[in-house]
Amino acid sequence: MANEVRRPRVLVVGQGAREHAIVWKLAQSASQPELYAAPGNPGMAAWAETVPIAASDHGALVQFCRDKGVDLVVVGPEQPLAEGLADVLAEAGIPVFGPSREAAQLEASKAFSKRVMEEAGVPTARHRTFSDVEEARAYVRAQGAPIVVKADGLAAGKGVVVAETVAEAEAALEEMLVGGRFGASGRRVVIEEFMKGVELSLMYFVDAHTAVPMLPARDFKRLLDGDRGPNTGGMGAFSPVPRVTQDVIDRVTREIVRPTLARLREVGVVYRGVLYAGLMLTDEGPKVVEFNCRFGDPETEVVLPLFAGDLFEVMWAVAHDRLDPAMVSWRQDAAVCVVMASAGYPASSETGTPIDLPAALPEGVTVFHAGTRLGDGGRLETAGGRVLTVTAVAQDVPGSIDRAYTAVSSIHFSGAQYRRDIAHNWQS
Template identity: 45%
Template sequence: MVIGGGGREHAIIKKIKENPKAETIYALPGNGGMEDDCICTGVGAEDLPAIVEFAKTHAIDFAVVAPDDPLVMGCVDLLEAEGIPCFGPNKEAAIIEGSKAFSKELMKAYGIPTAAYETFTEMEEALDYVQECKIPVVIKADGLAKGKGVTIAQTREEAVKAVNSMMEDKIFGDSGSCVVIEEYLEGPEVSVLAFTDGNTLVPMVSSMDHKRAYDGDQGPNTGGMGTVAPNPYYTEAVAEQCAEEIFLPTMIAMNKEGRTFKGCLYFGLMITADGPKVIEYNCRFGDPETQVVLPLLTSDLLDIMLHVSEGTLAEAEVTFSDQAACCVVLASKGYPGSYEKGCPLEIPEDLAHVFIAGARKGEQGQLLSNGGRCIGVTECADTLAEAIDKAYTSVKRIGFENGFYRNDIGQRALKALEA
């Protein structure tokens, strides 16, 4: 069973489905657009007692816990206590994403390069700090906030507003009771997902996310409007430096803290003038990064996940295509603000890598929009330029009257290749 119901989970399920050992795949909850690839159950991804009960009554052999919330809540711990092997970190290890204060302290203690920072649990102290610190400054809610708990404040007024909204107005609930305020780093961003069982760490293909809603990196932050892979800023030299200074030291640090991490560890990196630095860790596959990385995986995903679970990742074959991939996300007009639901989605059957996120089945069985980000369309090709062209050709074939997408996914990467 795969916990979750978005485009990331659909990409994982499609890849697992390639293994003949995966006879039946359940999604908890899944969505209306995944039903050709798995059995959607409607069981909520954060309803841990129901997840455990479902696993027991359906004799589940293996579980993939994909989203951050159930991981941080301890879903893996509960399933493993019932004898069900899992892909994903336990609660002790998932804190690397669950608490930004913890992850910053970890990096500081083990010399892993990151932005300078201060942590605050008292609002008045945080407000005093932003009156004196260098601007721009980055303000982060300590806990999970659906990917929206970060503000890059360009002015002191914005910084004050961010602190107030997190700590006083509680816009992220208890996640904002503690805030991390850190220096603003400059440089290209790179996302790297890595398989690790605590003994071995294998980075996947790098990728570049596009967070802003509109062309030219304008508009509000979103969960991600598209991705490309590989990321041209992630050169072989940068990859070697990251492995030596960030990836392996992080795995070792977690072991030393008694929090051995088994699963997918996500590194959000900034390639600064002083070298690569960690912006954030995630304790799971990123979304939409997964939608470009997994189509390039040429070895068997379920086999790798089983090896991670068993602590034998060193024995697994992990190989990726030399091709490039581009994913374009179709979102509901108005996203990430308010938007309509229930608009028809028409997807040609011959498109290979279509990952459904916010969708449900209507009374007549038609596919309808049911979220902010509805569809991710990925295409692979020998060059990034070709992959981008193919992705946009495919996107234009999808019927979604009330949808929109960015027209410039991958353009920044193309310019980097030309430089």
């Protein structure tokens, strides 16, 4: 028909479980967008055309958008945002959901983030920044332990060491500042006081004028049950967090998020996209552990399944500075996700291991692909550290836990690692 309205075309940049969840939710939009994912993964192929373009190839992504008439680009991972992909797209006249390179420094440089928080009067841990290992060692010895050592730059969620002893902190400094464990990201470190309290993840949709909170979530960073073992990118999460009241969320918005965004605007930086506030609920009130410049992973895999609005409508509004809080609403349910990782993770990962997925999953369960690929004969196999995120939605957290682990028990690949205690502390 000559007057038929063209469906919007959306490109999602990224290839992990977070991006899979974004594609899955966008596919539910009333606008029925035509979806592309670059480079995507096999799990996304049910809803999006996967495109073999790396997230780092900005020129090829811009050309693809021009060739296909893409109306909106959603940038999932932090690395391309820190490298300025949103700026390149904006300069080409392509609407984008995701912050500029300058705004993304809130995650890409912990020293920058701390400076903004100081200038905005935002509560966070006491800290110092160092590039000289001897000065850093002296500071750690003076402060004592426990103490937190963070690589200044991006480190895929693995650049934080919560040191229980001075010796452990000094070893982390040696690895980062001398051994070059995280390359350029670890040439400078931020050393922070250890904050006591309850951790919380709170993400916001943000445009030039408005910040709207999502449901609170809690993730689990350590590899092993009981919060033992090395830090990872995240081994699971749940949402909502029953103890986090609307009053707490309002306080975070008022004392942390709005002042941070206002300070950025004062120095000429407008933030658009998702702002993730990693928080510690202390006796003195909420304090910032870290900011991220994108959807959290695995928090996205529990928050988006509970989103009752139209994600395309919200993302389009953010990109055009038309965000309205009325666009954001939530289901009265709970979600839990369990990450299944490959053998060796997080130090290394086995790839090419066949994955056996059941033909049918329990009610309310969705499996988001993270590190997967199609091997010989089209078989699904592992292709990274975190392989699958198994998400379950039920009326409450205990019901979601049961559904998630029932599903996990039906999925098999050699050497699979996963925690058995995700959401064990849902009431605390």
